[in-house]
Amino acid sequence: MIIVPTADMAIVNIQDSFEDVISDVESKTIQSESIWIARRFSSDEDHQEFFLVNASLDSKGTIKFDSPDVTFSRLESHKYTVSIKGDTYELVAPAFKIDTAKDSVSAVAMTKNGQSLIVGNEKGDIVHYDTETKDKIWEVNQAHFGGILKLVVFPSDRVLLSVGMDFQTKLWSLDTTTTAATRTFVDQKKEITDAALIGNGRNFMTASRDGSVNLWECSTGSVVSKFQRIDNMADPCTSLTISTSSEKVALSDLVGGDMIFECEDKVVYVGYASGTIQQYSVGGHYQTPVKYHYDAGVSCLATFGDHVVAGYDNGRLVVWREMGSYLLELNEHYSVRNIQIEKWDGVRASMVVSNGPDLLLRITFDSSDGTFQYKFMVGLAELFRVSLITGGKGVVVATHDEIVGYK
Numbered sequence: 001m002i003i004v005p006t007a008d009m010a011i012v013n014i015q016d017s018f019e020d021v022i023s024d025v026e027s028k029t030i031q032s033e034s035i036w037i038a039r040r041f042s043s044d045e046d047h048q049e050f051f052l053v054n055a056s057l058d059s060k061g062t063i064k065f066d067s068p069d070v071t072f073s074r075l076e077s078h079k080y081t082v083s084i085k086g087d088t089y090e091l092v093a094p095a096f097k098i099d100t101a102k103d104s105v106s107a108v109a110m111t112k113n114g115q116s117l118i119v120g121n122e123k124g125d126i127v128h129y130d131t132e133t134k135d136k137i138w139e140v141n142q143a144h145f146g147g148i149l150k151l152v153v154f155p156s157d158r159v160l161l162s163v164g165m166d167f168q169t170k171l172w173s174l175d176t177t178t179t180a181a182t183r184t185f186v187d188q189k190k191e192i193t194d195a196a197l198i199g200n201g202r203n204f205m206t207a208s209r210d211g212s213v214n215l216w217e218c219s220t221g222s223v224v225s226k227f228q229r230i231d232n233m234a235d236p237c238t239s240l241t242i243s244t245s246s247e248k249v250a251l252s253d254l255v256g257g258d259m260i261f262e263c264e265d266k267v268v269y270v271g272y273a274s275g276t277i278q279q280y281s282v283g284g285h286y287q288t289p290v291k292y293h294y295d296a297g298v299s300c301l302a303t304f305g306d307h308v309v310a311g312y313d314n315g316r317l318v319v320w321r322e323m324g325s326y327l328l329e330l331n332e333h334y335s336v337r338n339i340q341i342e343k344w345d346g347v348r349a350s351m352v353v354s355n356g357p358d359l360l361l362r363i364t365f366d367s368s369d370g371t372f373q374y375k376f377m378v379g380l381a382e383l384f385r386v387s388l389i390t391g392g393k394g395v396v397v398a399t400h401d402e403i404v405g406y407k
Contacts, residue, residue: 009042009331012082012089013358016381019078019093025055026063032056037070039084042331051084078407090375092362094404095394097379098134103127108398109151109160116174117396118160119403120148126162128174138177144168149192154201161204163192169206171218183221188212194239198282199262205282207237213270215282217259224256225285227270229278239271241301241308242282255285269308271298277310277320292320299335302351304344307367311336315355319365326370328363330355338386340395352377352395352406354386360397377406
């Protein structure tokens with residue numbers, strides 16, 4: 001494993017309303033105002049440096065930023081740099097915000113066309129919004145008995161999958177205002193930790209802390225196959241991600257009969273509390289020889305190309321491939337909770353990663369040399385239990401208090 005150390009990771013934050021301040025100065029609503037910037041290091045979380053930057057207009061009416069301690073500049077819309085004592089950091093600000101302080105948001109999803117935003121909260125409610133008007137299209141109170149853990153929109157933009165703390169998975173129509181689930185799936189005995197669609201969604205998979213991963217068929221609500229680690233069947237599943245393999249299972253060897261669709265070339269990587277990542281053939285219903293292990297619990301997974309990227313409970317991010325692996329040390333005091341792949345061009349992958357309070361990163365991994373670069377995604381008051389998804393308008397991030405969109 002090649003380790004890319006950050007030794008003592010800097011964590012940079014900025015006043016969440018700083019772009020409002022800049023807007024007020026540029027519109028001459030106010031003459032000038034200060035913006036605070038903070039920096040702390042992961043080795044000493046109790047101590048934080050604070051700096052003030054004064055925003056005002058110069059003689060030509062152009063915004064300027066003055067500070068005796070830092071150099072702050074705007075690169076383009078919603079993108080900035082700040083230099084502190086010789087170190088320069090890039091900051092990315094939200095393109096939009098929606099205040100949800102009363103809703104205790106726990107999950108969020110957006111349709112591919114960007115027209116609908118679906119929000120789940122800790123009370124088990126689901127709310128479907130029109131993104132342009134911000135009006136509610138429909139709302140279901142207590143869609144689940146317990147908080148909403150995950151929301152997934154089908155590729156058609158017409159169906160929503162929800163996972164709740166009640167060990168249930170449900171399907172909902174996004175075409176109508178009907179507030180009854182069209183299908184409910186129940187089988188696993190402990191918390192469902194993750195879910196993913198296969199292809200157009202006629203099959204999907206759920207992972208559970210009971211050690212099982214279920215392959216479901218939508219129209220019947222049936223379990224097609226169940227996957228568990230051969231050497232530790234009770235190892236709690238914490239995450240899963242589905243990928244396409246170059247090897248296809250022969251039609252005669254597919255397990256599931258007429259209840260399996262688009263699965264012949266699909267593999268699923270399952271992350272476990274033990275630190276193991278195990279690959280399974282979805283269509284063939286068998287455990288493959290591909291297995292990765294790191295000495296910390298797996299907290300989240302994603303894939304791009306032939307790479308698997310994993311977040312761990314100890315704040316590490318590892319990019320795995322059969323030829324080797326690369327590790328990035330982030331803030332060890334918090335687990336990596338979310339990974340959302342934004343782009344993969346065959347050489348570089350861009351991903352958004354959350355790693356504890358006040359730390360949301362846009363990370364670029366270069367597969368040609370195994371290097372990582374990252375930018376701080378700022379403008380949020382608090383960051384915890386972040387849900388990251390990619391919709392028609394970029395990356396949407398949900399915290400307990402707000403939903404923001406980045407471009």
